Amino acid sequence: MEKKAEPEPAAPAAEPRKSWFQRLRDGLSRSSRELTGSIAGIFTKRKLDEETLEELEDVLIRADLGMETALRVTDTLASSRYGKDVSDAEVRAIMAQEVEKVLGPVARPLELDLSHKPHVILVVGVNGTGKTTTIGKLAAKLSQGGLSVMLAAGDTFRAAAIEQLKIWGERTGSPVVSSKLGADAAGLAWDAFEKAREAGSDVLIIDTAGRLQNKAELMAELEKIVRVLGKHDPEAPHTVLQTVDATTGQNALNQVEIFRNVAGVNGLVMTKLDGTARGGILVAIAAKHKLPVYFIGVGEQVDDLEPFSAGDFAKAIAGVG
Ligand SMILES: Nc1nc2c(ncn2[C@@H]2O[C@H](COP(=O)(O)OP(=O)(O)OP(=O)(O)O)[C@@H](O)[C@H]2O)c(=O)[nH]1
Numbered sequence: 286m287e288k289k290a291e292p293e294p295a296a297p298a299a300e301p302r303k304s305w306f307q308r309l310r311d312g313l314s315r316s317s318r319e320l321t322g323s324i325a326g327i328f329t330k331r332k333l334d335e336e337t338l339e340e341l342e343d344v345l346i347r348a349d350l351g352m353e354t355a356l357r358v359t360d361t362l363a364s365s366r367y368g369k370d371v372s373d374a375e376v377r378a379i380m381a382q383e384v385e386k387v388l389g390p391v392a393r394p395l396e397l398d399l400s401h402k403p404h405v406i407l408v409v410g411v412n413g414t415g416k417t418t419t420i421g422k423l424a425a426k427l428s429q430g431g432l433s434v435m436l437a438a439g440d441t442f443r444a445a446a447i448e449q450l451k452i453w454g455e456r457t458g459s460p461v462v463s464s465k466l467g468a469d470a471a472g473l474a475w476d477a478f479e480k481a482r483e484a485g486s487d488v489l490i491i492d493t494a495g496r497l498q499n500k501a502e503l504m505a506e507l508e509k510i511v512r513v514l515g516k517h518d519p520e521a522p523h524t525v526l527q528t529v530d531a532t533t534g535q536n537a538l539n540q541v542e543i544f545r546n547v548a549g550v551n552g553l554v555m556t557k558l559d560g561t562a563r564g565g566i567l568v569a570i571a572a573k574h575k576l577p578v579y580f581i582g583v584g585e586q587v588d589d590l591e592p593f594s595a596g597d598f599a600k601a602i603a604g605v606g
C-alpha cells in the first residue's frame with residue numbers, strides 16, 4: 286500500500302490507554318481511599334491492643350468487607366503483632382494478603398462447555414445492575430475469541446431494552462433474536478434457542494428484564510425461562526450469570542442469595558467497580574456465596590470488562606503495591 290503524503294485527519298485526542306491495574310486502582314480509589322484513611326487514623330503512633338483491633342474491625346465492616354474477613358484480618362494481625370507498634374502500611378499489607386485469600390478461590394476464568402451447541406448463557410439480576418451492557422461486552426470478547434454468538438432480547442417489556450441490545454448486537458456483529466413488545470420471555474428464550482441451534486451458533490446469550498429479588502411474580506418468570514430452556518437441553522442454561530452492581534452495598538448479599546435459589550446462578554459479574562466507595566462488598570459476597578466471579582465491570586465501554594484477579598483487587602482496595 287502506498288504511504289499517504291497527507292497526515293491522518295486529527296483523531297480525537299485519545300488518552301493513552303492505562304494499564305489494567307491502573308484502571309482497577311483508579312476505579313477502586315474511592316473504596317480504597319476511605320478505607321486506608323480510616324486505617325491510618327487508627328494506627329498513627331499506637332500499639333496494637335484490644336481497642337485498636339476493635340476499631341479496625343469496625344472500619345473493615347463499615348467498608349462492606351463482611352464480618353468474616355474483618356475477623357481474619359484482625360486475627361492475623363493480633364497473632365503476629367499484638368502489643369507491638371504497628372504502622373498503617375503493615376496493616377494494609379496484612380489486609381491485602383487476607384482479602385486475597387478470600388477472593389482467590391472465586392477468581393476463576395469463564396470456561397464455556399462448547400460441547401453444548403449452543404452453550405446458553407442466561408444473564409439475570411436486579412434492575413440497572415448492568416446486564417445488557419455486560420452482555421455487549423461479553424459478546425465482543427467471545428466473538429474476538431472466534432466464537433459465533435447470538436443474543437436474545439429476553440427483556441420483552443421495554444422497547445428501549447430491545448433497542449439497546451440490538452445496538453450491542455450491531456457493534457459486536459452478533460445477530461439478535463427479539464419478539465414483539467410484551468411477548469412472553471420464556472417463549473422468546475425457547476425460540477432463540479431454536480434459532481441459535483439452526484444457525485450453528487456456539488453461544489447464545491439471553492438478556493432478561495431487571496427485577497427486584499423480592500418480587501415473587503417476576504422471579505417466577507425467571508424460573509420459567511430456566512425450565513423452558515431445559516426442555517431443549519436438560520443442562521441449559523449452562524451458565525447463569527448474575528450482574529451485581531458494586532455500588533449497592535449490603536443488599537447485594539441478599540440479591541445473590543435469591544437469584545441463586547431461583548435461577549441457579551453459577552457465576553457473577555461485579556459491575557461498576559469504577560468509582561464506587563463500596564467495592565468491599567465483593568469480598569463479603571465471595572466469603573458468603575463462594576460463587577465464581579468471572580469478570581468485573583470498570584466502565585461503560587465495550588472493553589471495560591476484565592477478568593477478575595484476586596491479587597490485583599486485594600492490592601487495589603488495600604492501597605498496596
Ligand atoms: N460506570 C459503569 N457503568 C456501567 C457499568 N456497567 C453498566 N453500566 C451502566 O449502568 C447503566 C445500566 O446498565 P444496563 O446494562 O442497562 O443495566 P441492566 O441491568 O440491563 O438494566 P435493566 O435492563 O434496566 O434492568 C447504564 O448506563 C450502563 O452504561 C460499569 O461497569 N461501570
Ligand SMILES: [Mg+2]
Nearest residue numbers: 416417440446
Ligand atoms: Mg437491560
